[in-house]
Amino acid sequence: MGGIGGFFLGGLIGSVLFGGMGSGLFGGIGLMEMLIVGGLVYVTLSYMRRRQEPTPAVSRDSGYLSPSTATFEAPAAPTDLDRGVGYIRQMDGVFDAVRFPDTASDFFFKVQAAWMARDMGSARNLLTPEMHATLQKQCDQLRAARRVNRLENIAVRSVAVTEAWQEGGQDFVTVCFLANLLDYAVDETSNQVMDGSQTEPVKFEEYWTFNRPVGPNPWRLSAIQQSGIGGTRYDG
16 A cells, blocks of 8 residues: 555554554544544545556457457348249239149149049140140050059159249249159050059159249149159150
8 A cells, every 4th residue: 555545544543553642643633533534545545446456358258249250141142943933923922832832733643643544634724735635645545555554652752843934924833743653554454564563663753844824824734854763654
């Protein structure tokens, strides 16, 4: 303890210890006055000591990140599919690419049923005129060969929209189907298996494209593209 405060406090203590001398520095100060002065000295010294103490360093282990070190992820750029869906929604605000696979699945099973019946008439309103003509021609070829293509135990593993775009005043959406099934052809008279297997499931991957005039109009199946795995469907 040093400086003016130390000298002042030293004089005060000396007065207390040697008060009988009467002529000391604080000889005329009573007990109450000494308590008041002592309190003031304590406050003064405490304030001076705090000012002299170094400021504690900020721990670098805290969870705070300064603005210069904080990082932010940029939003993902829109994909071609996102842009295509956006174009379609401009003319049809209720179009939902997330729910479209449900619509495509309904088409899928109805078209398969018509195919096994070798009569695409029941699915005519689901197909473009060109697609109806193509599939019906193949059905007629099956009839001429006296064969029936059986599709059984269909287990659809995945249905996903892969493309969406507009072209020539038309909306287009492509959906990928991944599935397992029994796919075989039998003689219509003897029911003998002529192609495929009644017991060994096959996997197939097909891309079905739907189109319609731009706007909230009914969809039609316009194309089926096979990836190379699959059975006898639509082989012509």
